[in-house]
Structure formats: structure tokens, C-alpha cells
Amino acid sequence: MQTPAHAALGDLLSYSGERTLLAGTLVRVPLGKREVLGVVWGSRPMAEQDAALEFKPLGTALDTLAPLGEAWRDLVAFAARYYQRSLGEIALAALPPQLRDLSGVQLARRLKRQGSAPVVDAGAAGPSAAVAATSDEQADALRRIDAEPGPFLLFGSTGSGKTEVYLQAVAALLARSPAAQALVMVPEINLTPQLEARFRARFEGRFGAGAVVSLHSGMTNPQRLASWLAAHAGTARIVLGTRMAVFASMPALALIVVDEEHDPSYKQQEGARYSARDLAVWRGRREGAKVILGSATPSLESWHQSRPPEGDDPGGRYLRLAMPSRIGAGALPAVRLVDMRLQPSKTVLSGVLLDAIGQRIARGEQSMVFLNRRGYAPVLACGDCGWKSECPHCSAFRVFHKIDRTLRCHHCGFTERVPRACPACGNPDIAPVGRGTERLEEHLGELFASVQRPDGSPVRIARIDADSTRKQGALESQLAAVHAGEVDVLVGTQMIAKGHDFRRITLVAAVNPDGALFSSDFRAPERLFSLLMQSAGRAGRDAAYL
Known part of the structure; x- marks a missing residue:
């Protein structure tokens, strides 16, 4: 009985069994001192040359579950062959994590409980x-x-x-x-x-x-x-x-x-x-x-x-x-390029954009501001010695998150508290450089603090990115608020730039999108174009708000 039992082993492992099992059957097999999940990939009778070999016996067969089909096994075998990975690594990664830990009795109990759920005709x-x-x-x-x-x-x-x-x-x-x-x-x-x-x-x-x-x-x-x-x-x-x-x-x-x-x-x-x-x-x-x-x-x-x-x-x-055409009377948005070099020094959002956002707040419409960089600032730096918040484990910079006062590497996940002073020279005046969605949300809140919605309530600004939606149910509740019209300005990363059907959004602004061109990815221009087209497509989807 051959089964790709472990991801680190490149070939099939052979075990002996008292009965023939169908290919695709899940089994528990011994591997070293452990018992792990395996998938039966095939079986054959014991040959004469096998008599001199000592095979470990199979453990429990999880035959309460129907065997994995031939098409599924072909898919796994092709993926392992094409992407140069071991068969077991692909096969077991494709199975639910909890399934790998269940015994035959536990799986049978789980299937019985799931099968007893009411079925609607x-x-x-x-x-x-x-x-x-x-x-x-x-x-x-x-x-x-x-x-x-x-x-x-x-x-x-x-x-x-x-x-x-x-x-x-x-x-x-x-x-x-x-x-x-x-x-x-x-x-x-x-x-x-x-x-x-x-x-x-x-x-x-x-x-x-x-x-x-x-x-x-x-x-x-x-x-x-x-x-x-x-x-x-x-x-x-x-x-x-x-x-x-x-x-x-x-x-x-x-x-x-x-x-x-x-x-x-x-x-x-x-x-x-x-x-x-x-x-x-x-x-x-x-x-x-x-x-x-x-x-x-x-x-x-x-x-x-x-x-x-x-x-x-x-x-x-x-x-x-x-x-090529939009449904109904919805029109594709007009695109305007604002050259920030012609704006006053240190301007983050142009006056034209702020005026356009203000008009939409007055009309009860929504605006979306897209910045594909989460956190408060991409770098924390010292102006005296030039220290920057580089990650000690990889070549990226750690991003400053103001909400919990941490420096996080978005590549390897290394996180530590923000130092009280520069680690290199002791200068206490270390400052954030650049802007992320946290800082942009804060800036918009300051700019529109004195503006009111048509009903007299203050302007509501929401941020949707991987940090604000980390808790269970946070994403669903924030999207529901946007769809219900409770949000006036939505700030976010590429999470909000594609696939969503926001009916009330009539303005989309992309902040410093050309920064994406300075990437080591050879597809950077293609992906930037795609992202800009997708984000622009969130505007003007409902003719009732045009």
C-alpha cells in the first residue's frame, strides 16, 4: 500500500495492509514515532522481491469517508510535477487542517453529526x-x-x-x-x-x-x-x-x-x-x-x-x-490627473480633490480615497544619524503603526515596540516618513472636522485594510456600514479597490499611485494599470447617484 504520507518526503511510502483499499482512501500511518494522515495512491500484491523487506503496517483506514476521486489525485499529481514539489506536500496541503488530526472514530462521529443536519428539499x-x-x-x-x-x-x-x-x-x-x-x-x-x-x-x-x-x-x-x-x-x-x-x-x-x-x-x-x-x-x-x-x-x-x-x-x-458597457444608465468615470508638483509644498491632497469630496458630502454621496500602503507611515527615521526602521531579518523596512505604537515588517511579520529614542544615536526626535492609510485617515479627519453631513451630523471617515479588519466580523460590519450610507469618505488599500459594488460612491481618488512603479516586480506597470482601472470602477455604478 503506497501513500504520500509526509510533505518532506519526495516519493511514495510503502506500507503493508491486510486488505486492499481503494486509491484515494484516507489512512492513519506510522511515520517515525508519530502517526500521521496519508492518502492511498495505489496498491499491489506482495511480490517475491518484497519478502526480504520489512513493511510497517497501515493504521486505521478512514473508510467512513468516500475515497478522493481520480480527477482530484490527477490534479495533485500534476501540481506536484509542474511546480516541482513533493506529492505529499501538495496532497496534504489541499486537505483541511482539522482532517489531518481526526481518528477514524472522530471522523465517523463528525460525518454523522453533519449528515443529521436538516436537508431542505x-x-x-x-x-x-x-x-x-x-x-x-x-x-x-x-x-x-x-x-x-x-x-x-x-x-x-x-x-x-x-x-x-x-x-x-x-x-x-x-x-x-x-x-x-x-x-x-x-x-x-x-x-x-x-x-x-x-x-x-x-x-x-x-x-x-x-x-x-x-x-x-x-x-x-x-x-x-x-x-x-x-x-x-x-x-x-x-x-x-x-x-x-x-x-x-x-x-x-x-x-x-x-x-x-x-x-x-x-x-x-x-x-x-x-x-x-x-x-x-x-x-x-x-x-x-x-x-x-x-x-x-x-x-x-x-x-x-x-x-x-x-x-x-x-x-x-x-x-x-x-x-464593454455598464448596466443601466451608469457611466464610466472621467479620469483627471493632478500633478502634485504644481501644488504647494507638503500638500497631501490637492484643493481640487478636497473641494470635490466636500461637494459629495453635501449631496449625501460617498467618496473613496485609495492608498495601497497600510500603517501610519512606511518608515520611522532619525534626522540626526539617518537611522531607519529596517527589519533585522529581511531587506524591507518595518512600518510604523500608530494605533498600537509598533514597528511591523509586512514581509516576515517581525514586530516590536517603537523605541523611545533612536537605537543608533539616542536622539529622541525620531519621526515618521511618508504616509499610510492610518495617517491619511487621521489627516482627512482633521481637514473635514468642521464639515457636517446634510442631516447635521459630523462627517464619518472609515478605513478598511488588513489591520482594521483583523477581528472576526469586522470586515462584514464595515462593508455593511458603507453600503448603508453611514460612511462619507472611505479610505483603504487594494482591499476596497476591486470586486465591491458600492452604489453610493461617485468619486475615487488614488493617492501617489505612481509609487508602485518603483518595484522590483517586472509586472509593476501592468499591475498598477489594473489596480487603477479597478479602483476607478468603484465610482458611478448607480445612475441614481450621478
Whole structure:
């Protein structure tokens, strides 16, 4: 019995067993002095040359859980081979952490408890949310998705209704097949609450409460295990998740949607590195599932792969579906460039921008100020000796966070309290250099302290970044406040620049965006363009506020 039992071992490990187990069965196996989780990759009878070898016996087989399918094992094997990682490292990283620690009895108890949850009959379920009328561009995209094999690149401008295309494509799939499953991927965790709410409103009334599940690292281990088991058993018809969801075990997968396919967050940068977008395309081809890559700013490689045939060029492997128009009367925003070199010295926000924000506050509209740098200031420096808050463990600078008076390295995570004086020369006058979202939020609060909203209340400024949304439920509550109109000016990083449907925002300002060009990343110009287009697309999405 061969099983990729441990990530650090590059090949399969052989164990002996009293009975033949199906490939894909989870087992507990001894490894050194420990007992760890393994996946049966194959089995064969004992040969004569094996008689001289001493095999360790298998532990408990977790056969209360259906074996992992051949397609899933092929995906793991391809990822290990293509990205030059060990088979066990990919296989076990793809499984929920809690599953690795469960015994056979514990897993059986967990499956019994999950199976005893009430199941809603699809025919007796309540009404689902009303389906929006489609535009001509959306209808044409849906027709081609239904008629052609794909993969598809859905090239739609911000506000063109790409999410509605995803919803209706999933609905058509589930209506055709009673067992089919769909995987919908987003690049970041903060995009899942909004998308999950729309999918639940559309499908839970028809298919029951367990039809839509999420799968991402922001969930607790029990939540991740419950979602993974529901997907593996086929009771979850739709799985929403980040890049890790590409490895979800879905035996009846028939559609994969990769929203914001250009986003670099789809690339895993730690441990076993992989591109979830590329694996999604490979998995769709292996399992015969249709794949939709959606973006308003497609990556250059996807754009090239979707080129139409011309002359001797047969074209790319993808089919490009264009949706250049916004839904309804919403208009794409006009873009204005303000040269800060022509502004007074030490000006952070131009007078034109402050006036535009003030006008929107007076009209009850919202503004968004985008700065892709969290913290109070990117560097703490000494003016006497030139000391800067460099990280002792890597080549980055530690960022000053004023809220808890810490210096944090955003690359390796090293954190320490802000020193009372310069560590190099003892000068007590060390000062922050540059601006992050914390400092920008503070500055806007000072500028608009005397301004009132139409109802006479003070202006409310909110900040959404990885620091302000660290607590459980903080992101959902802050997004709800923005959607309810309780926020006048929203300050944030790239977390708010893509994917969100803020109906009241009519002005977006990007502060010092050209700083992103001074990067070691050769894709810096491409990614800056993408980020600016995405952030600008948050404005003017609802004609009622234009």
C-alpha cells in the first residue's frame, strides 16, 4: 500500500495492509514515532522481491469517508510535477487542517453529526431572489458559454454585470444536472461576504441551506472541514473560495469561475507555490468542466490566449467574450490627473480633490480615497544619524503603526515596540516618513472636522485594510456600514479597490499611485494599470447617484 504520507518526503511510502483499499482512501500511518494522515495512491500484491523487506503496517483506514476521486489525485499529481514539489506536500496541503488530526472514530462521529443536519428539499424550498434582466451583451455571453466548450475570458468593464453572468451560468448548469457542482473563486477573502450573500439569496431558496459553502483561510478549522466535507459529499452544489478552493474535492464539478483572474493573489507565495488560475484551467480540461475567467483588466497572458484568429495565426486557446458597457444608465468615470508638483509644498491632497469630496458630502454621496500602503507611515527615521526602521531579518523596512505604537515588517511579520529614542544615536526626535492609510485617515479627519453631513451630523471617515479588519466580523460590519450610507469618505488599500459594488460612491481618488512603479516586480506597470482601472470602477455604478 503506497501513500504520500509526509510533505518532506519526495516519493511514495510503502506500507503493508491486510486488505486492499481503494486509491484515494484516507489512512492513519506510522511515520517515525508519530502517526500521521496519508492518502492511498495505489496498491499491489506482495511480490517475491518484497519478502526480504520489512513493511510497517497501515493504521486505521478512514473508510467512513468516500475515497478522493481520480480527477482530484490527477490534479495533485500534476501540481506536484509542474511546480516541482513533493506529492505529499501538495496532497496534504489541499486537505483541511482539522482532517489531518481526526481518528477514524472522530471522523465517523463528525460525518454523522453533519449528515443529521436538516436537508431542505429543493422542490419544497422557498422562493429565491429575483433574477435580474440581462443586457444584450450579457445574454450573448451566456449564449456562447452554453453553446461552446471554452475556456472563456469574460472581458467586461467594471459595472458591466459579470457577477450576474456567473450567477445565471451557474443557475443554468444546476438546472440541467441534478448533481452538478460549481466552483467560484475570488482573489481575496474580503470579497467573499458580498459574493456569498448574492449566491445565497439566489440559490438557497431553491436548493436548500447547505447548497452554498465558502472555503478560505479566514474560516475556523471546524468551518473549513464542514465546507470541505459538504463539497466532497456533493451536498454543496456551489463552493465559493480563494485560491485554496481550487483543490477542493468536488466529484461532480462541471463549472469553474475565476473572478478577477488577473489578480496576483491567485499565486500562492509560501510553501508549495502554485497559480490557482492556471490550475483551474487545467482542472477544467481534465474533468470536462467549463471554465470562465472574468476580469475588467485581464492579465497579458490571458489576453494573448484569447486573441482571435488572424491570417496564419490560429488564435488563442480561450474564447473572448466582450462586455464593454455598464448596466443601466451608469457611466464610466472621467479620469483627471493632478500633478502634485504644481501644488504647494507638503500638500497631501490637492484643493481640487478636497473641494470635490466636500461637494459629495453635501449631496449625501460617498467618496473613496485609495492608498495601497497600510500603517501610519512606511518608515520611522532619525534626522540626526539617518537611522531607519529596517527589519533585522529581511531587506524591507518595518512600518510604523500608530494605533498600537509598533514597528511591523509586512514581509516576515517581525514586530516590536517603537523605541523611545533612536537605537543608533539616542536622539529622541525620531519621526515618521511618508504616509499610510492610518495617517491619511487621521489627516482627512482633521481637514473635514468642521464639515457636517446634510442631516447635521459630523462627517464619518472609515478605513478598511488588513489591520482594521483583523477581528472576526469586522470586515462584514464595515462593508455593511458603507453600503448603508453611514460612511462619507472611505479610505483603504487594494482591499476596497476591486470586486465591491458600492452604489453610493461617485468619486475615487488614488493617492501617489505612481509609487508602485518603483518595484522590483517586472509586472509593476501592468499591475498598477489594473489596480487603477479597478479602483476607478468603484465610482458611478448607480445612475441614481450621478
